[in-house]
Amino acid sequence: AAGLAAAGVVGRARANDANLPPNVASWSKTLGDGVGVRPYGKPSPFEKDVVRRDVQWLTASRESSVSFTPLHDLDGIITPNGLCFERHHGGITEIDPHDYRLMLHGLVDKPLIFTLEDLKRLPRVNRIYFLECAANSGMEWRGAQLNGCQYTHGMIHCVMYTGVPLKLLLEQAGLKTNAKWLHVEGGDSSGMNRSLPLHKALDDCMIAYRQNGEMLRPEQGYPVRLVVPGWEGNIWIKWLRRIKVGDEPWYTREETSKYTDLLENGKARKFTFEMDAKSVITSPSPQVPVKGKGFLVISGLAWSGRGKVTRVDVSLDGGRNWRTAKIDGPVLDKSCVRFYAETEWNGQELLLQSRAMDDTGYVQPTKDDLRKIRGVNSIYHNNGIQTWAVKPNGEVENVEVG
Amino acid sequence: AAGLAAAGVVGRARANDANLPPNVASWSKTLGDGVGVRPYGKPSPFEKDVVRRDVQWLTASRESSVSFTPLHDLDGIITPNGLCFERHHGGITEIDPHDYRLMLHGLVDKPLIFTLEDLKRLPRVNRIYFLECAANSGMEWRGAQLNGCQYTHGMIHCVMYTGVPLKLLLEQAGLKTNAKWLHVEGGDSSGMNRSLPLHKALDDCMIAYRQNGEMLRPEQGYPVRLVVPGWEGNIWIKWLRRIKVGDEPWYTREETSKYTDLLENGKARKFTFEMDAKSVITSPSPQVPVKGKGFLVISGLAWSGRGKVTRVDVSLDGGRNWRTAKIDGPVLDKSCVRFYAETEWNGQELLLQSRAMDDTGYVQPTKDDLRKIRGVNSIYHNNGIQTWAVKPNGEVENVEVG
Amino acid sequence: QSPKPQNYGIGTQATPEQIAGWDIDVRPDGVGLPPGKGSVKDGEKVYLERCAACHGEFGESAGRWPQLAQGKGTLATHDPVKTVGSYFPYAASFFDYIRRAMPFGDAQSLSNNEIYAVTAFILNLNDIVDDNFVLSKETWSKVKMPNEGGFFDDDRKVAEKAFWNSKPCMKDCRPPVKITGHASVIDVTPDDKSIRKGGVE
Amino acid sequence: QSPKPQNYGIGTQATPEQIAGWDIDVRPDGVGLPPGKGSVKDGEKVYLERCAACHGEFGESAGRWPQLAQGKGTLATHDPVKTVGSYFPYAASFFDYIRRAMPFGDAQSLSNNEIYAVTAFILNLNDIVDDNFVLSKETWSKVKMPNEGGFFDDDRKVAEKAFWNSKPCMKDCRPPVKITGHASVIDVTPDDKSIRKGGVE
Numbered sequence A, B: 001a002a003g004l005a006a007a008g009v010v011g012r013a014r015a016n017d018a019n020l021p022p023n024v025a026s027w028s029k030t031l032g033d034g035v036g037v038r039p040y041g042k043p044s045p046f047e048k049d050v051v052r053r054d055v056q057w058l059t060a061s062r063e064s065s066v067s068f069t070p071l072h073d074l075d076g077i078i079t080p081n082g083l084c085f086e087r088h089h090g091g092i093t094e095i096d097p098h099d100y101r102l103m104l105h106g107l108v109d110k111p112l113i114f115t116l117e118d119l120k121r122l123p124r125v126n127r128i129y130f131l132e133c134a135a136n137s138g139m140e141w142r143g144a145q146l147n148g149c150q151y152t153h154g155m156i157h158c159v160m161y162t163g164v165p166l167k168l169l170l171e172q173a174g175l176k177t178n179a180k181w182l183h184v185e186g187g188d189s190s191g192m193n194r195s196l197p198l199h200k201a202l203d204d205c206m207i208a209y210r211q212n213g214e215m216l217r218p219e220q221g222y223p224v225r226l227v228v229p230g231w232e233g234n235i236w237i238k239w240l241r242r243i244k245v246g247d248e249p250w251y252t253r254e255e256t257s258k259y260t261d262l263l264e265n266g267k268a269r270k271f272t273f274e275m276d277a278k279s280v281i282t283s284p285s286p287q288v289p290v291k292g293k294g295f296l297v298i299s300g301l302a303w304s305g306r307g308k309v310t311r312v313d314v315s316l317d318g319g320r321n322w323r324t325a326k327i328d329g330p331v332l333d334k335s336c337v338r339f340y341a342e343t344e345w346n347g348q349e350l351l352l353q354s355r356a357m358d359d360t361g362y363v364q365p366t367k368d369d370l371r372k373i374r375g376v377n378s379i380y381h382n383n384g385i386q387t388w389a390v391k392p393n394g395e396v397e398n399v400e401v402g
Numbered sequence C, D: 001q002s003p004k005p006q007n008y009g010i011g012t013q014a015t016p017e018q019i020a021g022w023d024i025d026v027r028p029d030g031v032g033l034p035p036g037k038g039s040v041k042d043g044e045k046v047y048l049e050r051c052a053a054c055h056g057e058f059g060e061s062a063g064r065w066p067q068l069a070q071g072k073g074t075l076a077t078h079d080p081v082k083t084v085g086s087y088f089p090y091a092a093s094f095f096d097y098i099r100r101a102m103p104f105g106d107a108q109s110l111s112n113n114e115i116y117a118v119t120a121f122i123l124n125l126n127d128i129v130d131d132n133f134v135l136s137k138e139t140w141s142k143v144k145m146p147n148e149g150g151f152f153d154d155d156r157k158v159a160e161k162a163f164w165n166s167k168p169c170m171k172d173c174r175p176p177v178k179i180t181g182h183a184s185v186i187d188v189t190p191d192d193k194s195i196r197k198g199g200v201e
Ligand code: HEC
Pocket: A060, A061, A064, A088, A089, A090, A190, A253, A257, A258, C046, C047, C050, C051, C052, C053, C054, C055, C065, C066, C067, C068, C082, C083, C084, C094, C097, C098, C102, C103, C104, C105, C118
């Protein structure tokens, strides 16, 4: 088959015959590093291009900017800790855990301070959740802009958190009856602060100190971050320093100047917390072109801030016709799911799309459907259907369709 | 409460007052590293002691040895990739993925060679599985020996694999009707080889190339390893080079000299593939003593090679009385589960134990129950109940009870 | 969760002094404002010394740092400029932010008087207060922000109700599709030599 | 899975030459044995040059490297010594292993004749073949390993049936418990300064 030949070529292009059968590869004859030589392991040097990347023209400084998860280089639903996208407003805050304190005060019976050891002694839970920045895909409102799902959709990651239910922590201090909102604040040099409705705090929020088993990474808020399942990443306060209980919201800079969604009429939505259901095809995509003719697996991620993803459809013709993809692996509340659709590709142009549905009945809209309601100035919450054009030579491009 | 005071002391012992309230911490005033400065992230420098460790007297060389997962420093069920225990027989094999080939031959219609790109183009699945070395806890047959669950139980990890179902790969070559066993072989310099029954190959085995989303780590077989859910780790061939289909087993060195279980009468069990249900309390344990009086969460891991863990019981008195622990987080087939039991500790001696049960009705036995049947020469498959003694000062020791 | 909350006896009571050192948040209604005051004139001095290098002498922004003034009347256009004057609903939204985060890289280095003063100055830059204004707890409620009424609560469940459409079209859902825009034409993607250009030989 | 296997057209047919270069496994019944032969005498030379430094001149092991000879009659004792002679069920189990993995660090460096010879020598060290033995495909079936009958299939489901006991005891299951052994007394754990010794002050 054409696919067979093409696949072979790609593999052999740079291969060293001395390592290929019938020859015995060099590494089969000699010893490598022993155990304990790498107490904390790293990826193979051959995977050096699988890294977070930033877009330097986006912001004035890298200390208040974003780097993106290389979604095109991953599969399954778990993001390895070293590749979780970064978004900082004062750079990576480095905290000595002995000096870490969490203050809980305001409309409580007894204000409390917790050390990290205190938090680790409390009952804890383990949950896999996605975290998506509300600005994910924000550069794409006016049309196809960045060539690569790392850039268009890479402000998301999905890990298993371990931490204390926020409800349990609040119960230690005791809430006053007029408590309605929390002021949650980071210890970074932006003092990142947001207003969190109490009903969400009492529902499924966590005071997390671990990701994928080990302690949080510095970029993700070491030693403690807030987990707000399904809600925009900005409110998942990293380096969490203080929780103040109050009776109304604070209207902080991050929930007024930023993270409000400006509509065409000049009015803006505020407190748009939930991340709408969304999906993206991660392979093929601009950074991972089609590698050979013949059998082709189309793969991607889907998620919803409102609950579980129930279905993902895939289109090959820009949204005229759809087929239902196969979801494989765990399907959990407010977590990513992995989907696959299979086809045969013989060099024809494809316009690849995916659309996610969740258990509230929500269906991911087209970008134009979104624009009809929201205009193009909203920056945040762009969950429109993404289109990738596959060209006859296998290259893939981010395009806009109409 | 006593717990309050004790907890405070631990936290403050090394804290720098200048960073504690009412003072504003130094890291709240200055910028840290920007995004993109750490393209592939690492743990906080304050977590430098969370590493794999080896026991140098165990083997003649580190190239054929084992390093252990720091279970006591983890929570939840996912092992971060950098901390998955290592077991090599020729050191860490470093393979250029362009030179990687997988050969599939023997009793097949059409022998095939796959490049890595070929494997990545095939349909794939994502599953969380534990991998336990059959020699895990092997040093403990004659009595309590190593002080730390990292050493007694650290030859296990649990990650999400992505890969091709082995059944699907075998179908590409077409099996002859007399096919019954596979010879699976690694490309490392030990040419690690084992005989795998065809029924298991067609059930749930995978040709995996990813762990927790990213490509396998070199220590775990980059670029391709065999995944044999629930079965002893030695047969999960790393750096997989060749699969040969045959009609009977090979009796390789690793399934005769090693990985056979010598009983008291001098006869040995062979082909003991399944890992019996097992559990261990990871905290408190010798490397993580009890940190203060008062409320105490007892936490641990449980797993079964035969299916799902259905229940875990915990005892505080060395197995006289038991209570059922809470399992938290995903409960998946042949995966680890995390359990918690809560108590109040006021300095009394405890003899902590946990026992796992699985959905075949199997109950983890005591070490003495095991010894009655198997003697103490078996090396492998020690799934006996572990006892930790908690002393009045909070120190924890590995002990044997009778 | 248990019906009756359990007290675990973990954590230490926070003293009023400890809380005071960290309790820096300020609400629109003035709750949380520190003691002190500052005039537009004093604010100009602080601003020129500590802020203007990034935000521009008139709040117009230097280079790509955030713009703090102008932009009025742009919100409903194709090029909305969001500033203190054009967009922020409350003075608290930037008073609180300056207090915790500015100057960028030297957070929490301003005195309370300086924060009041520089806030007054930025309000003045945006024609919200006059040149003689002095900002303090007492004058706080005098500040009326132009865009206070510019925000409304998340209404997606109503305004976007059409997206809750559990039976989406599967066949011939639209006329043949045309490509209307190309990311490659815009060409703003960072270069990455690791990406193989031609997939198929 | 699909009832009818799908062919994806992925992968390249392996040629007999390619297979021959990698197809090194050997079974107890001799399937897979390469051409060639080797005598005990020739094997002694290979062994002394390439193996004895680790495994000892008589297979007794140097330092902590594996022992290859002796150990007969120890399997049912408190100190079982597992060697080619005492434990291995088939000559294939170590012929195949030497061929793929030995000498340690210099794998696949022996010729077929050298593998036959050193195998013959190790058999001789273990009194399994006499001094004049020449090992080859033809003489393979003459080798009778002492412990061939020493293995039986996994019988846990029968022999350990008692462990399938879905209703384990929960209360007063045994008399009060005594500590009978201490890891701290044996003291073989690697030192680790990161472990806090006293948990409670
Ligand atoms: C070295 C550059 C720099 C200096 C000096 C600086 N700022 Fe800023 N300012 C920034 C950056 C960068 C941001 C945005 C940070 C972010 O979003 O994470 C910002 C944001 C702001 C904002 C919010 C703007 C918006 O639209 O949300 C205000 C208000 C502000 N600064 C005021 C000040 C004041 C007052 C000073 C002096 C006391 C000051 N800045 C000094 C760089 C600077």
